[in-house]
Amino acid sequence: xxxxxxxxxxxxxxxxxxxxxxxxxxxxxxxxxxxxxxxxxxxxxxxxxxxxxxxxxxxxxxxxxxxxxxxxxxxxxxxxxxxxxxxxxxxxxxxxxxxxxxxxxxxxxxxxxxxxxxxxxxxxxxxxxxxxxxxxxxxxxxxxxxxxxxxxxxxxx
Amino acid sequence: xxxxxxxxxxxxxxxxxxxxxxxxxxxxxxxxxxxxxxxxxxxxxxxxxxxxxxxxxxxxxxxxxxxxxxxxxxxxxxxxxxxxxxxxxxxxxxxxxxxxxxxxxxxxxxxxxxxxxxxxxxxxxxxxxxxxxxxxxxxxxxxxxxxxxxxxxxxxxxxxxxxxxxxxxxxxxxxxxxxxxxxxxxxxxxxxxxxxxxxxxxxxxxxxxxxxxxxxxxxxxxxxxxxxxxxx
Numbered sequence: 001x002x003x004x005x006x007x008x009x010x011x012x013x014x015x016x017x018x019x020x021x022x023x024x025x026x027x028x029x030x031x032x033x034x035x036x037x038x039x040x041x042x043x044x045x046x047x048x049x050x051x052x053x054x055x056x057x058x059x060x061x062x063x064x065x066x067x068x069x070x071x072x073x074x075x076x077x078x079x080x081x082x083x084x085x086x087x088x089x090x091x092x093x094x095x096x097x098x099x100x101x102x103x104x105x106x107x108x109x110x111x112x113x114x115x116x117x118x119x120x121x122x123x124x125x126x127x128x129x130x131x132x133x134x135x136x137x138x139x140x141x142x143x144x145x146x147x148x149x150x151x152x153x154x155x156x157x
Numbered sequence: 158x159x160x161x162x163x164x165x166x167x168x169x170x171x172x173x174x175x176x177x178x179x180x181x182x183x184x185x186x187x188x189x190x191x192x193x194x195x196x197x198x199x200x201x202x203x204x205x206x207x208x209x210x211x212x213x214x215x216x217x218x219x220x221x222x223x224x225x226x227x228x229x230x231x232x233x234x235x236x237x238x239x240x241x242x243x244x245x246x247x248x249x250x251x252x253x254x255x256x257x258x259x260x261x262x263x264x265x266x267x268x269x270x271x272x273x274x275x276x277x278x279x280x281x282x283x284x285x286x287x288x289x290x291x292x293x294x295x296x297x298x299x300x301x302x303x304x305x306x307x308x309x310x311x312x313x314x315x316x317x318x319x320x321x322x323x324x325x326x327x328x329x330x331x332x333x334x335x336x337x338x339x340x341x342x343x344x345x346x347x348x349x350x351x352x353x354x355x356x357x358x359x360x361x362x363x364x365x366x367x368x369x370x371x372x373x374x375x376x377x378x379x380x381x382x383x384x385x386x387x388x389x
Contacts, residue, residue: 144197
């Protein structure tokens with residue numbers, strides 16, 4: 001009788017473990033949100049760095065390409081799986097940080113891209129940044145801040 | 158037998174947990190990256206001060222085309238004629254689509270300008286964006302249309318009334334009233350530049366009062382051909 005209980009318990013634990021392992025894969029965006037507080041994630045890992053070349057000549061109706069550079073600070077290669085940009089602020093209240101002022105599209109290049117340890121590279125693709133034709137006049141001569149977020153995974157050697 | 162089975166189960170459970178844990182750890186090894194980029198939209202430039210060229214049909218206003226950023230011209234301009242008279246007449250605006258040329262221009266009809274003194278400004282625009290208004294162009298004075306003159310003259314003697322004149326220009330009314338006493342004097346306005354500017358005349362509106370009539374006749378006599386309703 002006791003052994004039946006033991007078997008049932010073991011089976012339950014195993015199933016729960018497998019389900020948990022498969023269910024936590026989630027989407028890259030969710031993971032990024034989960035790990036993006038502070039300079040380190042919950043496990044103490046350092047984040048890799050993203051930087052972008054400032055775009056000039058933004059005016060109503062135009063789309064510019066935002067080139068992004070990725071730096072891998074780790075001792076192992078990582079594969080960049082996702083990259084996105086989001087307008088997070090403007091210098092003027094009358095020019096809201098919304099899609100009516102500036103839109104950032106999805107990364108135009110192919111992913112994943114493998115980044116060697118301690119290596120820095122400018123991605124071949126870009127994030128399209130579009131100022132809508134009907135952007136308010138208050139957006140002229142205004143600064144915009146775009147947050148870049150990326151998700152990568154460790155590459156097995 | 159039972160003991161063996163128990164050990165086997167324990168081994169399976171521990172092994173299974175270890176395997177699942179490793180799988181989970183590998184699956185969870187997601188690293189995030191972040192950064193921020195700042196960028197600035199260009200400022201709209203101030204309009205360029207236009208030049209004006211008076212012609213028989215009106216006035217041609219010209220200005221240099223402008224760019225919002227290198228190589229990208231404004232898509233349109235708003236050119237406004239401002240009245241320099243006192244009291245001022247309503248502004249007259251024209252929206253001019255960019256031609257892509259280095260110089261843009263627009264013509265204002267003489268009929269719209271008649272009987273007034275005007276200057277022009279330009280505001281560059283791109284979509285909903287607008288630059289600052291340009292400096293003022295030179296002022297131009299336009300005589301009142303000749304057609305109205307005879308009628309005004311004809312009316313003045315009859316009633317010496319300020320009403321017909323007043324519709325044309327406030328200054329004219331003053332002078333017309335004065336002139337009416339003396340007759341065809343209205344002619345004095347034929348030379349637009351000769352008389353006082355419309356802007357100067359408003360004060361004289363008070364002159365419509367009879368008490369001020371005496372001094373007025375002097376002016377009309379200076380030019381005896383202008384219709385009474387022509388301000389300048």
